[in-house]
Amino acid sequence: MTLISQNKMFGGVQSVYEHRSAACDCDMRVAVYLPPGSRLGLCPTLVWLSGLTCTEENFSLKAGAQRAAAQLGLILIAPDTSPRGADIPDDAAYDFGKGAGFYLNARQEPWAKNFQMESYIRDELTAWMLANLPVDPERIGISGHSMGGHGAISLHLKNPQLYKTCSAFAPITSPTQVPWGQKAFKGYLGADEQTWQAYDCTHLVKTAPSRAHILIDQGTDDNFLDVQLKPEIFKTACAEFGQSLNLRLQDGYDHSYFFIASFIEDHLKHHSAHL
């Protein structure tokens, strides 16, 4: 692996690394914050999945999460949102191709060769951070924003032994029922909608609710709320199938990192308390 940048922050270290992904057949970047306490032993760790158009940088530059992470002794891991490189296929739209990997394993060409983000995050990133960082394998949680909220909830529900805690900001909670998800799933997975279910949070929570308590923050002034996010669909499914959920509607907040920064401390405390 290659160290791209390193900056001291709140007594700990914010770094960006580049490492090889066999699943995505390219080099991937990942931002890592190590709190000061990580010098002393294994730490609880939060994996953060960003939303459409983001890279590994947005969370570490804009969310202000390192302050609370330093206090709580929590490692932060923020991977990129898709494979990258000149030879990686792309699409002109912001919501498909690079920057829009949707944390799934693509089956359609030309995407299948590189867009294996589920395998990359779940298997390769986990192995990489356990091999290279003081990550406690028994205390890993997952969170994310928008497309990354969909990724966090679905990866948690499918792998509750790996990702023991879960939260999200403004997640796409029923991707098979909204335009962003339908476009991406058709493109990456194909026209057979049956195969989409494995990546739909609302379907997953019906078949495999977790024992964890999920925290979601959703701004009421979010431009994407009514068309793309639709948290009420997920809330209904959680209530029906026994999934513990705290869906907080935050009055007047939008879809931006200004919203995330305002409540990230609550999310870090949620993970820290349950890990």
Next chain:
Amino acid sequence: MTLISQNKMFGGVQSVYEHRSAACDCDMRVAVYLPPGSRLGLCPTLVWLSGLTCTEENFSLKAGAQRAAAQLGLILIAPDTSPRGADIPDDAAYDFGKGAGFYLNARQEPWAKNFQMESYIRDELTAWMLANLPVDPERIGISGHSMGGHGAISLHLKNPQLYKTCSAFAPITSPTQVPWGQKAFKGYLGADEQTWQAYDCTHLVKTAPSRAHILIDQGTDDNFLDVQLKPEIFKTACAEFGQSLNLRLQDGYDHSYFFIASFIEDHLKHHSAHL
């Protein structure tokens, strides 16, 4: 004035406005954070001056200052670092021309027509914020980073009745004695070095020390420390001429916003306590 963007954050509102500057003969952008308490009456206010290459955005996106500002009831005002627009003269270097206004009034052509940043900040921005925001005129402080640290200290020392408190991160404290300052002052002000003194913090503190206590944070791993920043020159002058100064050398920190984010709360508390 035009509202460019507005986002709820920590219960308050982060905005960007554009307004006309007669001094710079162009439209200028300014980022404003209003804490929740600003609905109730006039608030203490901190003007933040950014460094080379920055715009009005860097501080509000990366410093994480709004959290403490919301708690302290402090308004944050972050103007741009130079005049902007297609018809504004520029230079290919990052440390001269656009993004490098040095908070002075240029006297050389082609800069003199637009690069009047001292007048813009001191006169126009002050009048604008008093007319349009709940800013208490008796409780205004000033801070900044690098080139903006030079701007903050020199504006404070020249206008202690306007900017009652002062702090800085990694400021250029003796611009007439370092390459960044010498290049900019020669270009904007001309070859007569006598005229440069009006913008040199170390000269100003000798002729007009203020009654305020100045807080400076400087990272020991800052790449620019030994060649461009040289805080020891300023510290010696402060000691000799009775200027109260707390120069904190922060072990292992660099010149980035990761450093600023780590200590911005201390600076906001410094201003809040003395305003």
